[in-house]
Structures are given as structure tokens and as C-alpha cells.
Amino acid sequence: MQVESKVIKGLVGNHAVAYAVKQAKPQVLAVYPITPQTTMLEKLSEYVESGELKAKMIRVESEHSALAAVYGAALAGSRVFTATASQGLLYMTEMIYWAGGQRVPIVAAVATRAIASPWSILDDHHDFVSKRDAIWIQLMAENVQEAYDLTIQAFKISEDKRVLLPVMMGFDGFILTHTLEKVELLPDNVVDAFIPPRDFNLIDFSDPLGIGQVASPEDYIYYRYEAQRSMERSREVITEVERDYEDITGRKYGLIDCYMCDDAEYIIVSMGAWSGDARVAVQKEREKGIRAGLLKVRTFRPFPKDEVKQIVGKSRGVVVFDRSVSYGSGGVLANEVKSASYGLDVPIHSVIAGLGGKDVRPLHMEKVLDDLALNQLEDERWLL
Amino acid sequence: MVNVQEGIPIARPKIGSSGFTGSWRITKPVIHYDACTKCRLCYFYCVENSIDLQQDLYPKIDYDFCKGCGVCADVCPTKAIEMVREVK
Numbered sequence: 111m112q113v114e115s116k117v118i119k120g121l122v123g124n125h126a127v128a129y130a131v132k133q134a135k136p137q138v139l140a141v142y143p144i145t146p147q148t149t150m151l152e153k154l155s156e157y158v159e160s161g162e163l164k165a166k167m168i169r170v171e172s173e174h175s176a177l178a179a180v181y182g183a184a185l186a187g188s189r190v191f192t193a194t195a196s197q198g199l200l201y202m203t204e205m206i207y208w209a210g211g212q213r214v215p216i217v218a219a220v221a222t223r224a225i226a227s228p229w230s231i232l233d234d235h236h237d238f239v240s241k242r243d244a245i246w247i248q249l250m251a252e253n254v255q256e257a258y259d260l261t262i263q264a265f266k267i268s269e270d271k272r273v274l275l276p277v278m279m280g281f282d283g284f285i286l287t288h289t290l291e292k293v294e295l296l297p298d299n300v301v302d303a304f305i306p307p308r309d310f311n312l313i314d315f316s317d318p319l320g321i322g323q324v325a326s327p328e329d330y331i332y333y334r335y336e337a338q339r340s341m342e343r344s345r346e347v348i349t350e351v352e353r354d355y356e357d358i359t360g361r362k363y364g365l366i367d368c369y370m371c372d373d374a375e376y377i378i379v380s381m382g383a384w385s386g387d388a389r390v391a392v393q394k395e396r397e398k399g400i401r402a403g404l405l406k407v408r409t410f411r412p413f414p415k416d417e418v419k420q421i422v423g424k425s426r427g428v429v430v431f432d433r434s435v436s437y438g439s440g441g442v443l444a445n446e447v448k449s450a451s452y453g454l455d456v457p458i459h460s461v462i463a464g465l466g467g468k469d470v471r472p473l474h475m476e477k478v479l480d481d482l483a484l485n486q487l488e489d490e491r492w493l494l
Numbered sequence: 495m496v497n498v499q500e501g502i503p504i505a506r507p508k509i510g511s512s513g514f515t516g517s518w519r520i521t522k523p524v525i526h527y528d529a530c531t532k533c534r535l536c537y538f539y540c541v542e543n544s545i546d547l548q549q550d551l552y553p554k555i556d557y558d559f560c561k562g563c564g565v566c567a568d569v570c571p572t573k574a575i576e577m578v579r580e581v582k
Contacts, residue, residue, distance in 0.1 A: 332501075
């Protein structure tokens, strides 16, 4: 049933996510500050200090320790949260793999940011996509509202017993973290009912067990197989959680989002905040008589292969916009789309843009779509 | 009993589940009990928990798991533990 009493506030992305975390009522937080995530940590600290959020905020000396701390707390049965970005996510990487391999329910927000060298504090997706093989569910938000919604959904997905995987919620650094937007917030009691307290743990002193020890080759490959199966199962769970969320909020999300895809000849594929710009570009193209459409990838892991293939198969040409590159190969999202579209006879082009915060506007996307429609787009184009 | 989901990597405690690491040893610690003062330093320092205390509080080495690192011999204040080469 849809919630009647809507609270609408103006919030920057970091504060919207902090608000969602407060409503999810985690018991343990461990966060190390890093631009552009810092104001989220400040807000969370305020909530803990004022007693609005009854949680233990562990002050750690690094991102590696931050994830190690919430990893242990999550094993013991706590609902946990951490957040980071860029170099912090890289420093956290060893524990990222531990948490994924152990399949611990953790929610981590990543305020995406470029990686050194050269140094940059501005947005791109290199940090986020570098964790694609770490057995984490990876969701990506388009706007502040979606960042708020995804954070709440992330706790439910992560703790679902069919899944039991950590969830990374990515949202573009500065573009979303520091932009004030109108956000529709759920009442606390609705969130309480949506994500009830965690009711299970792995640590029981009367029944000791070992966690994180050596596995024989037979056991190791078995557990990795189980992790893959859990990832596959999570598609269904994510869809289900989103459906439940839609019932409450009326906001519809999916593994992918399609904008004007139904009769589209030319598809632009994107992930994250600039999907908003892509929507504008699609509208402009339509005005010019070019049947364009947007395919937004919301779940990077598990990757929505079937959904992408279906949309791509109906089109005449596809261009994938990437904020990250697998150097020596190509755009990361473009490679995913190509792989999912195996067997189709549709040209898939790659555009690399927006690295290190380089501004990308609807106009840039329009030009690319124009060239795609005129068959003048290279396989890989960099918007320098 | 913890209800662990199938497929989550955990292990139940079991002696020797990862093999008998004593076979890695090339030098073996041997306690000369006449020199032992029951100070228990070897017991505290053993990195593999391979030294247990007997009823009379004298230490006893579990050779199934002792890797022969020699820490016990090094910390023994009365030099009561001798490292004997096992490999010929």
C-alpha cells in the first residue's frame, strides 16, 4: 500500500544516504572520511552523537580497518554500514574480497571518484567498477532520490537469506553527493516494517566455528561456485525487493531502466548520474526525428545480461557511455554490453568520457547519437 | 547450534582438518624435564598452540602439529628445551 504521508526535503546526496542509513538502524558503523564522502560521515556522526541513531560508531585509522570492523560486527549479527570512495576503496580492497568471499551482509556506499595518478577528487567510475569481481552486489544511483531509495533497498537485499552478499551502492561523487535535490523521504515506521531487524548471526559461543580459514582446492572452488549461484539468485531478490518498494513509494526501479526504448532505433547505454543528461539528449534527438532511447544499467553486479540483450536486439545501433576504462581492452560497461549481446548483429560503439570529472552535457551525447544515426561513429571514441 | 546457510565458507573445529603439520618439521624440540621449572613461557609463546600443560603443570609438546619453529627453545630461561635435528 502506498504511503500517504510524504515528507519532502531538500538534501544533498551524502545527507540523503545518511538519512536512509539512520532509518535502517544499523548497530555498528565504521567509516573513514574521504572526499567526496566526508559530509556523509559527519552527518552520521551527528546522528549518533545526538542519539537519533543508536549505533556504535567505530573511529578507525583507515578504510581497511573500517571494513574489517564492520565485517566482524556483521558476522556477529549486527546490521552494519560503511562508506568510502576512490583511494579509500582501493585501500579497503583486501577486506572487500574477504567480505564478498565470506558472503557477509554489509552495505557500503561508494561516492565514486577518479583514481590517482594523476590526482583528482572529481567524479568517474574507475573505483566502483574495479570491484566487479569481488562478489559484491553493485547498484548505481542516477539521482539523490535513487541514492536514498537504493540505500534502504540495499539492506534488505544484502540480508535476504537467499542472497547473503555485501552490497555496494555507488553514486557519483560531487554530482550527487554534493548536489541539493528534492527528496521524498519515507516515514520511520514504514522503513522499520520494510527492513525488520536482522535475526541471524554466525557467532555463537556455545557452538564455535571457524571463519576465514584455509580451504582445500575442492572446498575453495565449491564456495566460489556457491557465490556465483547466490549472485544469480540475487536478480530475483532484487526485483522482488524493488517491487515491494514500488508498492510503498510508487517509484519503479528495475535491474535496468528503459527510457523511450520501445520503438528506439538507436540506444544510448549509461550508468549513474549522467543518465539524467542522456534522457535530455534522447528527448532532443526525438525532436529532430531520430528515434533514440536510453538504457540505464542500475545493477552492475549481477549484470542484467538478458534484459540488456533483449533491448539491444531490437535496435539498429548502440552506443555505450563509459566513465571508466579497462586499459588495453575498452570501456568497462561497453565490454559488458558487448558480452551480453553476443550473437546479435547490432553494432555496439563505445564512448569514453567524463573521466576525472570532465564535464559531459546532453549536447555531447546528442552529437554522438547524431553520428551514430549517420553511421559515422567510430568503434571507440574519446570525448577529450 | 548456529544455522549456517549452505554454501557459506565456515569450518567446524576438528583436529587435523588441515593435515598434520608436524610433518613439516626438520628440528624437533625435546624437553629435558629435570631442568624445567614449570614457568610456562613455552606454553604461552607457542605460536601453534602445540604445547599443552599436563596435570602436574609440566609442558607437553604435541608432535602431530609442532612445526619445529624453535620459539619455545628460545624463550626457555633454563635452556631445558633442545632442538634436535630430525632430518638426516
